[in-house]
Amino acid sequence: MATIVPTLFSLVRDSRRGVFDAATFEREVARDFDNQEITQAINRYEQEGKSMRNKEEIRKVIQYIDLTTLNGDDTASKVVALAKRAINPIPTDPSIHCGSVCVYPQRIADVKKFLNATKQNCHITGVAGGFPSGQYHLQSKVLECELSVADGATEIDIVISRASALEEDWKTVHDEVQACKNACGSAHLKTILATGELKTLSNVYKASWASILAGSDFIKTSTGKESVNATLEVAYVMCSAVKRWYELTGKKVGFKPAGGIKTVDEALSYVALVKDILGEQWLNPTLFRIGASSLLDDCLKAL
Numbered sequence: 001m002a003t004i005v006p007t008l009f010s011l012v013r014d015s016r017r018g019v020f021d022a023a024t025f026e027r028e029v030a031r032d033f034d035n036q037e038i039t040q041a042i043n044r045y046e047q048e049g050k051s052m053r054n055k056e057e058i059r060k061v062i063q064y065i066d067l068t069t070l071n072g073d074d075t076a077s078k079v080v081a082l083a084k085r086a087i088n089p090i091p092t093d094p095s096i097h098c099g100s101v102c103v104y105p106q107r108i109a110d111v112k113k114f115l116n117a118t119k120q121n122c123h124i125t126g127v128a129g130g131f132p133s134g135q136y137h138l139q140s141k142v143l144e145c146e147l148s149v150a151d152g153a154t155e156i157d158i159v160i161s162r163a164s165a166l167e168e169d170w171k172t173v174h175d176e177v178q179a180c181k182n183a184c185g186s187a188h189l190k191t192i193l194a195t196g197e198l199k200t201l202s203n204v205y206k207a208s209w210a211s212i213l214a215g216s217d218f219i220k221t222s223t224g225k226e227s228v229n230a231t232l233e234v235a236y237v238m239c240s241a242v243k244r245w246y247e248l249t250g251k252k253v254g255f256k257p258a259g260g261i262k263t264v265d266e267a268l269s270y271v272a273l274v275k276d277i278l279g280e281q282w283l284n285p286t287l288f289r290i291g292a293s294s295l296l297d298d299c300l301k302a303l
């Protein structure tokens with residue numbers, strides 16, 4: 001008997017009508033991944049990443065970084081110091097800046113106040129929507145997005161409900177992301193899948209689709225707080241979803257690996273992966289970011 005290969009056409013048609021049908025989703029998004037193929041591709045990306053190591057590529061990596069601090073002891077002075085670094089990460093080259101500075105909701109206003117006072121620009125990413133566990137009422141997730149945008153965040157990073165994902169309740173995953181997207185207004189929404197807690201690559205693929213269909217501008221691997229954060233394996237699966245969505249709709253969704261990426265070589269492996277799966281056109285800060293708290297230090301050392 002011939003195998004029926006899901007085309008995803010009806011899923012895209014439904015999303016245009018603003019409908020999410022769980023049965024269609026299950027039928028169309030179910031997909032197995034060939035582990036051997038992924039392992040071979042990863043080995044290639046690691047080699048290519050090493051061979052790309054030069055000053056020009058490192059300067060590009062710096063511009064992809066969402067320079068992050070997400071700690072309980074973050075203060076106004078700490079996030080302002082980080083914003084200064086994000087605006088001018090290479091002291092001798094004022095033309096280079098990081099993708100954004102990424103902080104907790106209560107610290108957004110501190111960064112905004114500094115930017116206003118000094119008449120400088122920098123994207124502010126606020127983590128919101130019950131970051132990092134996602135174990136909060138939807139009303140509070142939505143309110144947190146609204147308050148973060150009101151405080152000055154231009155980008156919002158939310159996290160999906162892993163509880164709903166693990167219960168295969170993809171409609172709830174989708175509807176929560178959609179509610180947060182609506183709450184973000186013109187701010188860009190990056191949706192974190194927290195892949196280290198999703199158990200299977202099939203779940204990572206489904207979570208990618210639920211987030212994309214809900215209107216996410218980016219999909220992001222991890223909060224940095226899971227025990228397993230960004231990996232090239234989940235990046236492969238997530239970028240496959242982004243690529244298929246682009247083939248079907250012509251719309252580009254961004255990709256952000258985050259959590260545990262500390263070295264230039266690791267960062268360049270993700271660059272090689274994105275270049276291979278999505279193409280050069282994704283390699284700019286409007287479509288590719290790396291969420292990292294310490295990667296910039298290694299980049300500066302290598303320059």
Ligand SMILES: O=C[C@H](O)COP(=O)(O)O
Pocket residue numbers: 068070102222223224225258259260261291292293294295
């Ligand atoms: O979104 C960014 C991550 O939380 C950063 O994680 P990291 O501290 O492991 O670099």
